[in-house]
Amino acid sequence: xKKIYIVGMGPGKYxxxxxxxxxKIEESDVVIGxxxxxxLIKEIWPDKNCLSTPMTKEYDRCxxxxxxxxKGKTVALVCSGDAGVYGLSGLMLGIAPQYKEVEVKTVAGVxxxxxxxxxxxxxxxxxxxxxxxxxxxxxxEKIEKRLECxxxxxxxxxxxxxxxxxxxxxxxxxxxxxxxxxxxxxxCAIAKNIGRDGEDYTVYTLEELKDIKAGMFETVFIGNSMxxxxxxxxxxxxxxxxx
Amino acid sequence: xKKIYIVGMGPGKYxxxxxxxxxKIEESDVVIGxxxxxxLIKEIWPDKNCLSTPMTKEYDRCxxxxxxxxKGKTVALVCSGDAGVYGLSGLMLGIAPQYKEVEVKTVAGVxxxxxxxxxxxxxxxxxxxxxxxxxxxxxxEKIEKRLECxxxxxxxxxxxxxxxxxxxxxxxxxxxxxxxxxxxxxxCAIAKNIGRDGEDYTVYTLEELKDIKAGMFETVFIGNSMxxxxxxxxxxxxxxxxx
Numbered sequence: 001x002k003k004i005y006i007v008g009m010g011p012g013k014y015x016x017x018x019x020x021x022x023x024k025i026e027e028s029d030v031v032i033g034x035x036x037x038x039x040l041i042k043e044i045w046p047d048k049n050c051l052s053t054p055m056t057k058e059y060d061r062c063x064x065x066x067x068x069x070x071k072g073k074t075v076a077l078v079c080s081g082d083a084g085v086y087g088l089s090g091l092m093l094g095i096a097p098q099y100k101e102v103e104v105k106t107v108a109g110v111x112x113x114x115x116x117x118x119x120x121x122x123x124x125x126x127x128x129x130x131x132x133x134x135x136x137x138x139x140x141e142k143i144e145k146r147l148e149c150x151x152x153x154x155x156x157x158x159x160x161x162x163x164x165x166x167x168x169x170x171x172x173x174x175x176x177x178x179x180x181x182x183x184x185x186x187x188c189a190i191a192k193n194i195g196r197d198g199e200d201y202t203v204y205t206l207e208e209l210k211d212i213k214a215g216m217f218e219t220v221f222i223g224n225s226m227x228x229x230x231x232x233x234x235x236x237x238x239x240x241x242x243x
Numbered sequence: 244x245k246k247i248y249i250v251g252m253g254p255g256k257y258x259x260x261x262x263x264x265x266x267k268i269e270e271s272d273v274v275i276g277x278x279x280x281x282x283l284i285k286e287i288w289p290d291k292n293c294l295s296t297p298m299t300k301e302y303d304r305c306x307x308x309x310x311x312x313x314k315g316k317t318v319a320l321v322c323s324g325d326a327g328v329y330g331l332s333g334l335m336l337g338i339a340p341q342y343k344e345v346e347v348k349t350v351a352g353v354x355x356x357x358x359x360x361x362x363x364x365x366x367x368x369x370x371x372x373x374x375x376x377x378x379x380x381x382x383x384e385k386i387e388k389r390l391e392c393x394x395x396x397x398x399x400x401x402x403x404x405x406x407x408x409x410x411x412x413x414x415x416x417x418x419x420x421x422x423x424x425x426x427x428x429x430x431c432a433i434a435k436n437i438g439r440d441g442e443d444y445t446v447y448t449l450e451e452l453k454d455i456k457a458g459m460f461e462t463v464f465i466g467n468s469m470x471x472x473x474x475x476x477x478x479x480x481x482x483x484x485x486x
Contacts (some may be wrong), residue, residue, distance in 0.1 A: 008361075010358075012255070013263075014262065015261065015262045015263040015266065016261050016262070016263055017261060017262060018258065018259050018260060018262075018353060019257065019258045019259070019261075019262060020256075020258040020259055020261060020262050021472055022256065023264065035296075048342065058483060059483055059484075059485045063346060068384055070457030071268075071294045075305040082353075082357050082360075083255075083361075083365075084357060084360040084361055084366075084367055084368055085357070085360075085367060085368060085371075086368060086369070086481070087365075087416065089361070089364075089365040090364075090365035090368040090478050090479055090480060090481055090486070091366075091367060091481070091483055091485075091486060093300060093364055093365055093473055093474070093476055094473060094478060094480075094485075094486055095396050096474065098475070106361035106362075106365070107355045107361065108259070108357040108358045108360070108361040109352045109353065109357070110261060110325075110352065110353060111275055111357060112353060114251075114325050114327060114328070114351040114352070114353075114357075115351045117325075117328075117351070118251075118325075118326075118327055118349035118350065118351040119349075120328075121332075121333075121336055122327050122333035122349070122374075123327075124327055124328060125327055125328065125330065125333040126329070126375075127327065127372070127373060127374045127375060127381075127386075127389050128328075128372070128373050129304075129370070129371070129372040129373075129393070129396075129398060130367075130370060130371050130372075130373075131370045132370060137480075137481050137483065138369070138482055138483030142397070143370075144469055145395075145396055146370050146396040146397070146398060148396075149392040149393065149395050149398070150372070150387075150391050150392065150396065150422075150473060152265065153372075153388055153389040153391070153392030154388070154389070155372060155389060155392070170402075198308065201441070209482065215330075218302070223326070224427075227371040228452070230336055230339070231336070231339065231342065235333050235336045235337060236333060237333060237337075238329070238333055238334070238380050239380030240301060240302060240334055240379055240380065242302045242334075242337075243333070243334060243337055
């Protein structure tokens with residue numbers, strides 16, 4: 001059987017991959033991914049045969065994976081974090097029916113919501129919503145609606161893709177929506193370079209967060225109405241008596 | 244420095260732990276956790292010194308971790324999935340200020356939303372909400388409100404703790420709320436025994452899901468308005484042209 005593993009690499013460090021992810025990459029004849037991630041693969045496995053397509057060529061990258069598998073090669077398609085959270089596993093499963101002889105298996109990884117939360121405390125320990133602020137593939141009105149619903153539902157919120165050069169004011173726009181339903185003093189944090197050099201985080205109030213410019217390598221966390229700051233960490237209670 | 248690692252073990256199998264989780268457990272003098280998880284530890288590391296407290300004694304379990312660390316032992320407190328998603332990292336960080344000399348570090352793991360999603364397809368690849376149906380620590384009205392907001396926001400939804408003997412009709416009640424705002428044909432799935440013997444999943448419509456009795460070892464996935472079933476897998480599009 002021809003095989004493709006869709007592998008979530010976690011935040012970036014070797015140690016943060018699952019053992020299964022490492023095994024599947026080692027087992028693969030070829031690793032396909034965006035260059036930032038195949039560069040990481042090359043650091044760990046210098047002799048691994050890696051292939052890439054540019055940033056916006058995700059569909060081509062997926063087809064490349066199936067074409068390589070069709071040649072009889074075992075393929076690992078790698079994504080950062082988890083391939084099932086703003087990753088390529090959906091696109092892959094959509095193409096799969098055209099390649100009936102190729103078996104596709106997804107290997108889950110630690111997405112930035114989890115690795116970032118572990119760094120900044122325990123912000124997502126109760127019901128939470130994950131929202132991407134990128135409107136490249138999603139209409140902004142839909143993102144606004146989700147921000148509003150997450151705020152009204154008093155979810156803990158994790159924001160992916162909070163900003164870029166082109167989208168410099170998106171975090172500000174998001175905070176303005178959240179501030180209609182959430183307290184200005186709601187604890188928030190930005191985690192940056194999770195699992196990479198320069199890993200760090202900063203705690204803000206929601207009011208302060210509004211004026212921060214966040215970038216590509218940052219993940220934003222916004223507490224619910226119960227979230228506290230304890231020793232500079234964001235902690236959301238679960239409701240235990242002693243909490 | 245006295246050390247506690249709060250370690251997310253992932254869904255259950257050794258291979259689904261991160262390398263860091265394995266290293267921290269191996270480095271620890273004592274592993275503390277609910278018996279189901281320390282039993283798993285004993286299967287992998289038969290000689291490991293393990294301590295437990297019963298199911299509802301989470302606070303005592305956390306204090307036990309700090310007391311053991313205070314004796315100079317390196318401690319791993321283990322949780323299933325990720326310790327920061329309905330786990331014990333929040334309770335731990337709340338107790339930590341009483342033990343200034345103990346350093347606490349959280350090691351992220353693969354939570355059931357991610358491992359279950361990898362099994363059933365790519366349901367959470369776009370904005371999603373995670374909601375627990377357990378009202379043990381959360382008022383049911385708050386859960387209802389979050390279900391309603393997640394449905395109105397057209398989030399993909401992952402439900403933890405969808406039912407138990409005492410809460411046999413909670414999934415039905417949840418589906419009734421979701422059905423007010425979501426199409427009855429919305430693709431859904433239940434993943435069971437993720438990463439354990441008997442791992443499996445079943446695809447339903449939201450209308451069908453309403454009549455299913457789900458249990459403790461099951462995780463429920465509900466698509467957004469775009470989610471499709473492809474080859475018996477739930478696939479949520481991200482919005483790519485070719486998708």
